[in-house]
Amino acid sequence: MSFLFGRARSRTAVDLAKQAKEFLRSGSAKTDELTKALSQMKTMLQGEPDTSPDQIYQLVTTVIEEDLLYHLAIHLHKLPFESRKDTQVIFSYIFRFRPAGASPKSDPVALSYVVNQRPQVLIELCRGYDYKESATAAGAVLREVLKVEAAAAVILYDDAEKEGSSAYGLAGIEREKPQSGNGVFWRFFEWIDKSSFEVAADAFTTFRVSGHSLIPVLRYS
Numbered sequence: 001m002s003f004l005f006g007r008a009r010s011r012t013a014v015d016l017a018k019q020a021k022e023f024l025r026s027g028s029a030k031t032d033e034l035t036k037a038l039s040q041m042k043t044m045l046q047g048e049p050d051t052s053p054d055q056i057y058q059l060v061t062t063v064i065e066e067d068l069l070y071h072l073a074i075h076l077h078k079l080p081f082e083s084r085k086d087t088q089v090i091f092s093y094i095f096r097f098r099p100a101g102a103s104p105k106s107d108p109v110a111l112s113y114v115v116n117q118r119p120q121v122l123i124e125l126c127r128g129y130d131y132k133e134s135a136t137a138a139g140a141v142l143r144e145v146l147k148v149e150a151a152a153a154v155i156l157y158d159d160a161e162k163e164g165s166s167a168y169g170l171a172g173i174e175r176e177k178p179q180s181g182n183g184v185f186w187r188f189f190e191w192i193d194k195s196s197f198e199v200a201a202d203a204f205t206t207f208r209v210s211g212h213s214l215i216p217v218l219r220y221s
Contacts, residue, residue: 073124077131158183
């Protein structure tokens with residue numbers, strides 16, 4: 001991923017992402033410092049006054065480099081309510097981000113990286129339905145990102161660490177290989193059937209919305 005990180009970096013953008021990662025890794029998911037860092041990241045990504053396009057670029061690339069998306073996904077249920085909302089916005093903006101001058105038809109940088117090299121981010125977002133605290137935020141992100149067929153394929157062909165699973169990225173998928181039934185796609189039936197009403201309803205909505213992307217993936221198979 002070195003080709004993504006060639007520009008001079010803003011210390012502020014880099015530090016925000018690195019600090020957020022360290023707070024999460026240290027188990028400090030509910031500290032005021034983490035809350036402030038996530039709020040500042042959200043504000044920067046939204047392009048508030050005094051935020052330059054280059055700062056946004058630097059923040060996005062640092063988030064990718066630091067694997068912060070994965071850490072946010074696995075700790076989402078532990079975050080305070082406002083931080084969960086901020087994290088939802090962060091995911092949404094980063095998954096849509098294209099560098100200045102990039103073709104509107106090109107794949108967003110972070111989403112391309114995730115589906116090809118870090119599919120666990122999407123898997124962990126799905127597992128947000130294991131907790132009522134993270135279900136709404138995770139579901140909102142998933143409903144947006146699963147409109148992309150490549151992201152839907154990651155969910156459909158997840159089979160833990162088995163050979164042919166999407167855990168190894170899109171290139172590692174073996175579409176003809178029978179699945180064990182232990183992948184995250186099959187968990188949706190459990191979340192819909194056995195969770196609380198709020199979680200089940202959100203999971204069903206995500207499952208229904210993602211169907212539009214899953215159909216062409218299945219046809220290709």
